[in-house]
Amino acid sequence: MGTKVFNLGTKSHKTITVKWKYNGASEEWDGMYQDNSLWINKDDFDNVNYVPDTYQAALNKEMPGAGNPNSSTYKQQYINYWIAIITHELGHSLGLDHSPYTTDIMFSDSETAGPDFKYTWKRAKVDGSYAEFKNSLSHRDINRAKLTKLLGYW
Structure with a gap:
């Protein structure tokens, strides 16, 4: 975008x-942005099966390196996933809502319009990879993101 958006404070x-947040099994989220805090679900982050299971559920195939958490392939998938989750949550801090498209970092598999979200959809729009x-x-x-900047969200 040609502009610096975040600075290390x-x-x-x-x-x-x-921040870390221990979620337990009651809610399904791996990251959350609320009240100028970005929360990462520590239970999911620490679970070596979480990313491979999420990959399997989304793509209907085994994640490369899934059987060996010490392999470089597994570690790269794990890192990419959690960076993507943090990037998604930082998108919310810029005023971005969820998207139904799987190739968008702001993807969410379903959404109900309300005070926090503008649009409703019940199924993901699979348009390639995730x-x-x-x-x-x-x-x-x-x-x-460019539009939210033009609108003055950030």
Whole structure:
């Protein structure tokens, strides 16, 4: 986008705080942005089966390196996934809502319009791969971020 969006702050000078949250099995989220805090689900982050299971459920195939958490292939998939989750949550901090498209970093498999979200959909629009496993931004993600900047969200 040609502009610096985030700066590393200090303990006393910050706008967003990244925190761990132990979620348990009651809710299904791996990352969440709320009240200038970006939360990462520590239970999922620590579970060596979480990323391979999520990959299997989304793509209906085994994640490369799934059987060996110490392999470089597994570690790269794991890193890409969690960076994508953090990127998704930082997108919310810029004013981006969820998207039904799987190639968007802002993808969510379903959504109900309400005070927090503008659109409703019940099924994902599978248009290729899943951004959460590649840690990649789509053209839609970039254009939506540019729009939120023009609208003054950030």
